Amino acid sequence: MSVSLDQVDMSILGYLQANGKESYSEIARCLGVSEGTVRSRINKMLRHNVFEFIIHTNPNKIGLDVQTIIGLSTKLGMQDEIASRLQRFSEVRFVGAFSGNHDLILQAYFRNNEDLVNFVNRDLAQIDGILNADVNVELKQYKDSFSYLTSE
Incomplete structure (x- = not known):
């Protein structure tokens, strides 16, 4: 099942890909949204298996x-x-x-x-x-x- 993602979701994914340790508050500040918005969007995407947090080892x-x-x-x-x-x-x-x-x-x-x-x-x-x-x-x-x- 595909999940509908908007531009905010895609921007959040972009920030996480650039730096998976980026804080929710910093992402929120950069996007001009609340920390709660970032947290709820990330949790929704995790529930729907849009992404997962992993460590990519060389x-x-x-x-x-x-x-x-x-x-x-x-x-x-x-x-x-x-x-x-x-x-x-x-x-x-x-x-x-x-x-x-x-x-x-x-x-x-x-x-x-x-x-x-x-x-x-x-x-x-x-x-x-x-x-x-x-x-x-x-x-x-x-x-x-x-x-x-x-x-x-």
Whole structure:
């Protein structure tokens, strides 16, 4: 279900994306509304899952130097079961079903290449129904953003 957001809501989201620690009173002052308005709008958006407060950790700063995108081909009828099993691995940050060359695509982080090889040959190899794994290692990152807001 989509929630109707007005310009005040979008502005609040913009301030929170720029600085998630910004106080409600400071956001209210910048927008020319009351702190109560900001608080109630944020609470409404949280209730409707418009956003969530998270900490975005830089994987390289915590020793996860190998980022991968892995495309999987799966046996017909097993996509949901395989996706469910993949979610259990701490290395896996994202799993999604896609159209195109791969049935599932996952993003995963590893300390080193050896951990990646072990994941593919030990963990993925034990999951029944995976027909093929196309492993792509990130060489250089140009953008990493969770922002979907456009500036107008």
